[in-house]
Structure formats: structure tokens, C-alpha cells
Amino acid sequence: MKSSKETLECVGLSGLGFLPNLQFPILQNATQVKLTGKKLNFINPNESFYSLLPRYSTFSYNFPQLSSVKFNNMISLWEENMDTWTKIFPTTEIVPTVRNLEIEYGVSEIWANKITEMFPNVQHLVFGKIIDVIVTTRIIWESFKKLVSLKLEIQPYFEANVSPALDSAFIGIPLEKCLELYHSPVESFDGATGQEMNLVTNPSIVQLQGK
Numbered sequence: 742m743k744s745s746k747e748t749l750e751c752v753g754l755s756g757l758g759f760l761p762n763l764q765f766p767i768l769q770n771a772t773q774v775k776l777t778g779k780k781l782n783f784i785n786p787n788e789s790f791y792s793l794l795p796r797y798s799t800f801s802y803n804f805p806q807l808s809s810v811k812f813n814n815m816i817s818l819w820e821e822n823m824d825t826w827t828k829i830f831p832t833t834e835i836v837p838t839v840r841n842l843e844i845e846y847g848v849s850e851i852w853a854n855k856i857t858e859m860f861p862n863v864q865h866l867v868f869g870k871i872i873d874v875i876v877t878t879r880i881i882w883e884s885f886k887k888l889v890s891l892k893l894e895i896q897p898y899f900e901a902n903v904s905p906a907l908d909s910a911f912i913g914i915p916l917e918k919c920l921e922l923y924h925s926p927v928e929s930f931d932g933a934t935g936q937e938m939n940l941v942t943n944p945s946i947v948q949l950q951g952k
Contacts, residue, residue, distance in 0.1 A: 746766040746767065746768050746769070747769065747770060748770065749768050749770065749771050750770055750771055750772055750773060751771065751772075751773040751774075751775070752768065752771050752773070752774050752775070752804075753774075753775040753776075753777065754774060754775070754776055754777070754793045754794070755776075755777040755793075756777075756790075756791055756792065756793055756829075757792070757793065757794055757795045757798075763795040763798075765794060765795050765798040765803055766803070767802065767803055767805065768803060768804055769805060769806065770806060771804050771806065771807065772806050772807060772808045772809060773807075773808070773809040773810075773811070774800070774804060774807060774809070774810050774811070775810075775811045775813055776793055776810065776811065776812050776813060777813040777814065790828075791825075791828040791829050792828070792829060792830070792831050793829055793830065794832075799832055799834050800834060800836045801834055801835075801836050801837075801838075804836075805838070806838065807836060807838050807839055808838055808839060808840050808841060809839065809840070809841040809842075809843075810836075810839050810841070810842050810843070810860065811842075811843040811844075811845065812842075812843065812844045812845060812846075812848070812856070813845050813846075814845060814846050821848055821849035821851060821852040822849070822851055823851055823855075826851065826852060826855050830855070830859070834859065835858070835859060835860075835861060836859060836860055837861065837862050838862075839860040839862065839863060840862060840863060840864045840865060841863070841864070841865045842856070842860055842863045842865070842866050842867070843866075843867040843869070844856070844866075844867070844868050844869060845869045845870070846869060846870045847868075847869070847870045847871050847872045847873070847877065847896075850876055850880060853877070853880045853884075854880065854884065857880070857884035857885060862887055863885055863887065863888065864887050864888060864889040864890070865888075865889060865890045865891075866881070866885055866888055866890070866891050866892070867892045867894075868881070868891075868892070868893050868894065869894040870894055870896055871893060871894060871895045871896060872896055874893075874895050875916065877893075878893075
């Protein structure tokens with residue numbers, strides 16, 4: 742890697758913590774990083790074993806021009822808690838240069854909050870395979886304050902991702918109120934023409950891509 746440190750633009754990391762003494766170079770021209778975690782299938786006495794970077798390395802220092810980060814399938818969703826986050830990201834840091842963020846698979850609420858803390862200046866967000874649109878959009882609206890574009894891939898076969906949950910997520914009306922409206926026998930009337938209108942009851946949002 743040292744021989745290519747001046748030319749590398751995209752780097753994939755799947756965990757270098759098992760090499761704690763590795764002298765990781767400063768990649769001046771690397772702007773993209775793809776992150777993939779190790780399987781947490783056994784207890785390792787080395788606390789930094791699962792870390793994406795070796796000891797004494799950080800994203801801010803070793804990737805000074807980093808602008809795009811992609812989270813691949815890191816670990817199983819039910820393993821995404823504070824303990825596993827600190828195993829994979831043992832160093833608390835803020836990376837202000839990152840503007841583009843892609844999360845390939847849905848993440849837990851704990852991990853989503855930690856990601857927004859680590860990358861506070863994200864402007865372009867792609868969030869894939871969402872399993873709970875209400876939780877995910879709430880995190881997005883509360884944490885990503887500088888978004889310019891947003892793309893969501895919502896999994897429609899999860900109960901939490903169908904209407905009226907979708908309407909609640911994007912309109913802002915509490916879910917219980919959406920449920921009341923959704924199931925109430927409301928008559929729609931067009932005051933301009935004096936004619937009855939048909940209500941649209943199928944899901945109103947299946948994908949959002951904004952700019």
C-alpha cells in the first residue's frame with residue numbers, strides 16, 4: 742500500500758485491528774472508503790481485534806481528503822449495539838470532510854446515531870434496505886441537518902414500512918393519528934364541482950429521492 746499511497750483514491754477496509762503494529766500510511770488522495778466489519782463469532786482477548794483501522798490510525802489523520810463513506814453489510818442487525826460499535830470503532834472521532842454517505846443495509850438506532858456523530862457534515866445520503874421507516878426517518882430528520890439529497894430504499898414487506906406508517910414518517914403526523922384517519926369512514930367532497938371524489942387508499946410513498 743505504501744507504494745500506492747499517492748495514487749489510491751478508493752480503499753476497502755474489512756478490519757485491520759488484528760495487526761495492531763501495522764504502520765498504516767497517510768493516503769493523501771483517497772476520497773472514498775468502503776467499510777465491512779468482521780464476523781463477531783468468538784471472543785478475542787485483543788480488544789482492538791475487530792477495529793477497522795490498526796492502532797494509532799484514524800480516518801481523519803490517514804484519510805485527510807476523505808469525502809465519501811459506504812457502510813457495507815457490517816454485522817448482523819441484532820448485534821449492532823454500543824459494545825460492538827466500540828469494538829469496530831474504538832477511537833472516538835469526528836470526520837468533518839465526509840459529504841457523501843451510503844448505508845447499504847438498515848442499521849440499528851444506536852448505530853445510526855453513532856454514524857451521524859462521526860460524520861456530522863453529510864450532505865448526500867443513501868440509506869438502503871430500511872426495515873423501520875419511522876425510526877430511520879426520525880433519525881435522519883433529527884441528525885442530518887445539512888442534507889442536500891436523500892435516497893431511501895424501503896423494504897415494503899416489513900409491516901412497519903407500509904401505509905400509514907410511510908405517511909407518518911414523511912408527513913409528521915403521529916402514527917396513531919394516521920391509523921385513525923386511515924381506518925375512519927371519511928367522505929371526500931369536492932367543493933368546487935359539488936361532486937364526490939374517490940379516496941386513494943393505497944400506499945402514497947414507496948421511494949423518496951430528493952435534491
